[in-house]
Amino acid sequence: MDNSTAKIKKETKNKIRAEFERTPLKERLKAKFLNMYFIQTVVIKLFRFIFLLGIAYIVLYPFFTKITGSFMAPEDFVDTTVRLIPKNWTLDMYKSVWVDLNYMKAFSNTLLYSLLLALLQTFTCCLISYGLAKYKFKGNGFIFLLVVLTMLIPHRTLQASMSLKFTYFDIGGILSFLSGGASVGIEAIDNVLASIKILNLPEGLNLNNTIVPLVILSVTGLAFKNGLYIFMLRQFFRGIPDSLEESAYIDGSNDFRTFIQIILPISIPMMITVFLFAFCWQWTDNFYTGLFFINSNKAPLMLAQLTETAVSRSSLEFNYAGQNLYESAFLNTCGIMIILPLVIMYVFLQRYLVEGIERSGLTAE
């Protein structure tokens, strides 16, 4: 301890200078790095990093195999020395997807439809969840239960009747009534009803292969996973202090103006999150597109239908020893082409996905 005592020198009247003997570097490093606390933190950090790396590998591996597989030439699939890295690089499969499957048409359709539907869904869900979050009325809880119910019932259960509903679309029998298709069982009235022929749609409208069914579902908050968006937004709106709206009311703004001019602007980050979810899930959705866009032998309308007839429509030669693998690789190439635009978007916008939800103050009550 002798060395470490400070030597104090008086330099001027008001200034003193203290000189310490510094502990040698070796000892300082020892004290810093050779204790249990430091070792423990390093070990935990290392373990955590390796663990996360492992999980990241699990997530990314299928994408990796898809990408490398898409560059392989047919002979690579029968070559036992080729596994992950292709020997003969080729772009044949991409060319085939681009040309034979008419990629651009499906892409532009999907882009247009997804954008439109996601915007509609975001706005409707905002409206509904704002009503549920900020207004107390009888049946509020019940309506919310109904929202959960729409999320709960498997699409499969409703598939058949949903398809029928939109194939023979009619609201409360109005179209049928206007075209004279209605009947009540009494002959005299039936005759009168049958003479009404304003429209000629006794079976209702066939809305298949149009975007109308999806628009109807989106506008009413019944589309794919809309229950989840409503739940998220409701939680978010609950976190906004009531005083904000109250001050707007005092300034003479009505409910709807307050909603549009005060509430919506401050909830833009959350809306972007919901929009991203809606857009991506609409993009890859193959349940509703398969239901409403019946794919004949024409070029696929939507990207999610690319794989359906892909193998038979492609000009590639599949008939050889490695057929199964080659077909699988081709379908995977279709998959890459489907999600490629999403990946590009995700790279730029992924922070909104996480931050939006974090900021939402999502709590369960």
Place this chain on the structure above:
Amino acid sequence: MTNEIKLETKAKAPKRRKIASLDKRKARVGWIFILPFIIGFVLVYLPILFDSLMLSFNEMTIVKNGGYTLEFVGFKNYGEALFGEYGTTYIQTLITGIGSLILEVPAILLFSLFMAILLNQKMMGRAAFRAIFFLPVVLATGIMETIENQNILGAYMGETSGIDDGSGSSAADSIVSAIDIETLFASMKVGTKLVGYVVGIVNSIYGIVNRSGVQMLIFLAGLQSISPAIYEACKIDGATGWETFWKVTFPMISPMILVNAVYTIIDSFTTESNTVMSYITSITNKVGDEVSTAMSWIYFLIVILILLIVAGVMSMFVFYQRKD
């Protein structure tokens, strides 16, 4: 004169009642906000629901020039679904499918909670890890799920040797060879059932990682909403990380666990890729819509029962922070 005036005001009084109170007006505006949903639910969803229910009680014939007719057959379709040609396989699929789903739900919950806590810590490359882990939320749904289910390429590439037989069934999919874990656990004497469960979970880790994205997000949001002041107080009082987790984090996040449990059950029971759903789909192509609709209604009732039980039991243990 004065009397008359008084009478007039009295006569006007009942009219004034018509002006609704603020609460009522508020309620009315609230209804207007949720009007889109109400309209949609009543005009579109309810009829679809009703049709679907009716379809399961009827025989449907499609008329040639468009339209269709229904003929009431009572519980015949349900009988067909449970005891008909495909009845036994259906019941079997139902039991094994629901059993495995019930086992998977806790695994997904645990995994997503664990990952959320890890991703909530400050560390190198956190943003990158987050971006990677939430990738499946966006990309591994819908059509990609379908492609992935039929994918034999990944399995093939994972193999180290051997010529492909085209079946695509390969043990290389699993991260760790099942035999290794089984011998390890067997020597620890923890029971074969638990070993089987753990092996099953480890082998389906890809599916679990893929399906816990939204849950991770919800947990992360919950973790962020816990005030750092509480953790600080714990630290000052000398609590260890373990104690802090069980005494602070866990109770504070318990509402999230309930939400996630409900979401996970809904999500994994209604996804296209689970065994029961894909079996029902295959039945649609074989027998027709009526029987498969009956089957999915039976399935749906079971799911709702499970959901109610889980939500009921869990909500007894949920801790809500008082906010006054």
